Amino acid sequence: MTEVLFFIEVVVAGLLAGTMYSLVALGFVLIYKASSTFNFAQGAMVFFAVLAFVGFMELGLPFSLAFVVTVLLMVLVGFCTERMVLNPLMNQSEDTLLMATIGLGFVLEGLAQAAWGVEVRRLDLGIGDFPIEWIIDVFGLFVSALDLTAGIVAAVLIIGLALIFKYTRMGLGLRAVADDPGAASSIGIPLKNIMLLVWSAAGVVALVAGMMWGARAGVQFALVDLALKALPVLIIGGFSSIPGAIIGGLIIGATEKVLEVYLGPFFGGAIEGWAPYVLAIFFLLYRPEGLFGEKIIRRV
Amino acid sequence: MSNNNIIMGFTRADLTNFLIVMILSFVAIPLVVQTDYWYSSILIPWLCLALAAIGQQIVMGYAGQLALGAAGFMAAGAFACFNLILRVPDIPFFVALGLSGLVAAAFGILFGLPSLRVRGIYLMVATLASQFFIVWMIDKFGWFKNYDTSGIITAQDIVILGKPFTSPLEMYFVILVVVTVLTVLAVNMARGSTGRNWMAVRDMDIAAESMGISLLKTKLQAFAISAFYCGVAGALFAFTYLKSLEPVAFDIKLSFKILFMVILGGLGTISGAFIGAAFILLFPVLLNSIGNNVFHGAIDATIISSIEQVVFGVLIIVFMIYEPLGMAKLWGNIKQRFLRKS
Numbered sequence: 165m166t167e168v169l170f171f172i173e174v175v176v177a178g179l180l181a182g183t184m185y186s187l188v189a190l191g192f193v194l195i196y197k198a199s200s201t202f203n204f205a206q207g208a209m210v211f212f213a214v215l216a217f218v219g220f221m222e223l224g225l226p227f228s229l230a231f232v233v234t235v236l237l238m239v240l241v242g243f244c245t246e247r248m249v250l251n252p253l254m255n256q257s258e259d260t261l262l263m264a265t266i267g268l269g270f271v272l273e274g275l276a277q278a279a280w281g282v283e284v285r286r287l288d289l290g291i292g293d294f295p296i297e298w299i300i301d302v303f304g305l306f307v308s309a310l311d312l313t314a315g316i317v318a319a320v321l322i323i324g325l326a327l328i329f330k331y332t333r334m335g336l337g338l339r340a341v342a343d344d345p346g347a348a349s350s351i352g353i354p355l356k357n358i359m360l361l362v363w364s365a366a367g368v369v370a371l372v373a374g375m376m377w378g379a380r381a382g383v384q385f386a387l388v389d390l391a392l393k394a395l396p397v398l399i400i401g402g403f404s405s406i407p408g409a410i411i412g413g414l415i416i417g418a419t420e421k422v423l424e425v426y427l428g429p430f431f432g433g434a435i436e437g438w439a440p441y442v443l444a445i446f447f448l449l450y451r452p453e454g455l456f457g458e459k460i461i462r463r464v
Numbered sequence: 465m466s467n468n469n470i471i472m473g474f475t476r477a478d479l480t481n482f483l484i485v486m487i488l489s490f491v492a493i494p495l496v497v498q499t500d501y502w503y504s505s506i507l508i509p510w511l512c513l514a515l516a517a518i519g520q521q522i523v524m525g526y527a528g529q530l531a532l533g534a535a536g537f538m539a540a541g542a543f544a545c546f547n548l549i550l551r552v553p554d555i556p557f558f559v560a561l562g563l564s565g566l567v568a569a570a571f572g573i574l575f576g577l578p579s580l581r582v583r584g585i586y587l588m589v590a591t592l593a594s595q596f597f598i599v600w601m602i603d604k605f606g607w608f609k610n611y612d613t614s615g616i617i618t619a620q621d622i623v624i625l626g627k628p629f630t631s632p633l634e635m636y637f638v639i640l641v642v643v644t645v646l647t648v649l650a651v652n653m654a655r656g657s658t659g660r661n662w663m664a665v666r667d668m669d670i671a672a673e674s675m676g677i678s679l680l681k682t683k684l685q686a687f688a689i690s691a692f693y694c695g696v697a698g699a700l701f702a703f704t705y706l707k708s709l710e711p712v713a714f715d716i717k718l719s720f721k722i723l724f725m726v727i728l729g730g731l732g733t734i735s736g737a738f739i740g741a742a743f744i745l746l747f748p749v750l751l752n753s754i755g756n757n758v759f760h761g762a763i764d765a766t767i768i769s770s771i772e773q774v775v776f777g778v779l780i781i782v783f784m785i786y787e788p789l790g791m792a793k794l795w796g797n798i799k800q801r802f803l804r805k806s
Binding site: 260 | 528530578581582584585586588589590592593596597600603604605716720723727766767769770771772773774775776777778779780781784785788
């Protein structure tokens with residue numbers, strides 16, 4: 165019985181850690197849906213946003229003000245990206261845009277480190293990374309409070325974004341642009357504003373994801389590598405699907421934890437580092453468009 | 465041969481250029497450059513990384529497959545070479561080098577398999593698997609490191625025909641020979657039917673297939689040859705530049721560096737690999753010396769490396785927007801302008 169409980173614990177911890185991958189993947193999906201751009205810089209945006217946030221806190225700004233200022237900063241980043249990177253590269257091939265966003269990622273990482281230094285920062289959200297007592301009492305399971313918070317925050321963000329896309333004018337415009345940018349702009353939907361909105365939303369998502377990761381692992385450069393794991397998440401979930409990003413994150417989180425705990429000891433551990441990518445390869449072989457993605461049709 | 469100016473498919477100008485480069489690198493540089501610093505810190509890493517960049521160029525610039533795992537294949541080559549020299553008595557160095565390239569090529573074929581189904585960022589993720597898996601495997605299985613626990617293994621001396629090649633100048637010659645042979649080979653492959661097939665697949669794979677080019681063969685061939693170049697480059701890099709073997713030296717940062725060399729140098733040109741490698745290697749050196757000499761160390765070293773990152777990033781964006789064919793094309797444009805004037 166304890167073994168079963170332990171297994172459930174591992175899976176739950178994996179699922180909750182997976183929501184953090186989902187949060188990174190979410191920002192990625194937002195941009196891909198609106199502009200068919202693979203934003204490789206999403207991981208760098210996570211790092212940039214949370215480092216800026218911690219930096220503002222260190223300047224003495226209160227939590228809420230630092231959050232608002234960082235959000236404004238991320239909107240500015242989105243604005244500059246739209247004007248200086250995406251606009252000149254409009255109608256270029258996906259590979260070109262991807263390489264440009266790799267460059268963008270390096271710019272953001274470099275700027276963040278130049279402005280706020282390279283040392284590891286602690287981020288205290290007031291939520292400890294320790295088990296919640298009443299869950300131990302009722303279910304006999306050890307579940308970290310931070311993991312649970314991350315899960316709830318992710319859920320709130322996703323529902324919020326889904327509502328915005330469904331019921332606001334901006335959201336309607338966004339879905340139109342995602343469907344056919346040419347047709348959308350011909351009926352007067354402001355493409356630039358939509359892009360700005362999307363990049364800002366991705367920036368906010370990046371900030372939230374960064375805060376969750378930072379509270380757990382410290383605010384440091386390694387966040388960029390962690391954020392790379394959002395890529396296998398996207399492959400499993402599909403690049404254009406928000407539910408896909410969530411489920412992909414959960415699958416990756418749970419699988420890597422289970423593999424690490426049950427298989428890791430036989431190989432000296434640390435298989436978390438590559439297991440998600442290998443899992444993604446298997447998904448690619450059977451379902452290249454991901455679980456929820458649109459089927460990829462290519463024509464000559 | 466009706467045209468006297470064409471010898472084995474090369475124009476006379478090509479051959480003259482080749483001769484000039486050979487005389488420069490084999491005679492002029494060893495005569496002029498006397499300080500060890502230039503060999504061990506500039507020329508040796510430049511040639512090694514340029515070789516790896518040729519590998520990346522083949523798979524990305526010629527065959528159009530967005531791969532990001534060159535450092536993984538370099539690690540495979542480096543550790544294969546270490547183990548071959550360690551475990552096979554009296555193995556000639558060049559044989560070990562060639563075999564380690566083949567080991568890397570085997571990994572290249574394995575991790576190139578997803579390219580048959582996917583492209584773009586999907587493929588990039590699949591190749592990232594190779595990067596993380598190979599480095600992890602070497603790190604976790606003691607056999608590859610000869611059960612050394614210190615984490616850093618000293619590379620064996622390079623011995624060719626009983627003579628040890630240990631001074632920077634001697635090692636420079638060893639690398640130069642390997643790089644020359646492999647570069648000539650790469651240029652020929654790129655010009656021949658192999659390269660034409662790669663480019664056809666790059667430009668439109670479905671059209672290429674309908675013209676009778678086997679995607680399976682062409683793509684896997686590109687991955688194998690690319691990994692071979694990276695493997696040889698990795699072995700040389702470890703044995704002559706690092707002089708030690710540690711899996712950490714081949715992390716994803718190195719893969720990104722090699723990717724940048726190819727993008728900035730110019731996709732789809734062999735010369736671009738050399739230009740890009742020189743730029744990525746020399747720019748930090750330049751930045752550091754500016755920091756030391758102009759600002760007298762007033763700028764923190766971490767800030768300088770951050771600036772370096774920003775500049776690389778900005779350059780990539782700028783090149784993508786204004787000159788997607790990179791510095792090699794830029795150089796060609798400049799040359800053409802001067803030739804036209806004279």
